[in-house]
Amino acid sequence: DAGITQSPRYKITETGRQVTLMCHQTWSHSYMFWYRQDLGHGLRLIYYSAAADITDKGEVPDGYVVSRSKTENFPLTLESATRSQTSVYFCATTNDRVQPQHFGDGTRLSIL
Amino acid sequence: AQSVTQPDIHITVSEGASLELRCNYSYGATPYLFWYVQSPGQGLQLLLKYFSGDTLVQGIKGFEAEFKRSQSSFNLRKPSVHWSDAAEYFCAVGGGSSASKIIFGSGTRLSIRP
Secondary structure (H helix, E strand, O other): OOOEEEEOOEEEEOOOOOEEEEEEEOOOOOEEEEEEEEOOOEEEEEEEEEEOOEEEEOOOOOOEEEOOOOOOEOOEEEOOOOHHHOEEEEEEEEOOOOOOOEEOOOEEEEEO | OOEEEOOOOEEEEEOOOOEEEOOEEEOOOOOEEEEEEEOOOOOEEEEEEEOOOOOEEEOHHHOEEEEEHHHOEEEEEEOOOOHHHOEEEEEEEEOOOOOOOOEEOOOEEEEEEO
8 A cells, every 4th residue: 555655756857957856645635735845844734626627726736746647646736946945745635625645755855 | 913923033953852832823813823844845734723712622643732812822832752753743724704813923934852
């Protein structure tokens, strides 16, 4: 039972490049979320999705794009990476908006 | 505005000692409250949650938390810590009609002294 799989686990790229972080879940949960974790900030919500083809902005959406054509996948794209987007990115899911979220193991992204 | 404050950035306790991690929240209605734990290189794992009812909530790994509405607090406690409890702990608050309304605190890093 894989649950949530994030890939890649580690990524190094250069400023200006496009990079896509993948999130795949096996539970068919309705809700999926992308967070970034930075020292001193805890987790900040980037985007979330309530169902396939339904997405909405979170607290820090600028510079990011998401899509959700299938329930199980929720990719996050940095269209033109900047150094300020160096962070650890977490995907999370839940089947009910008031229930706790389940987290993936994260993607550590470094932008040089 | 909705917010969560974890006033302690880093706490060190001796193995076998008791633990209390503080969490204060600001929320306009009855909140949903969560404590998560994060081990190095891992995602967050739910320790416990409070939605309603009994204000003392039991969680996994021997943790408990008490909801105090008058103090807007949801402190996490453990009577006797183990070396394996060393990790980062996050308090979170949510509620209302939007799934995006879950706010995480900045975390408290717990170190265990042998």
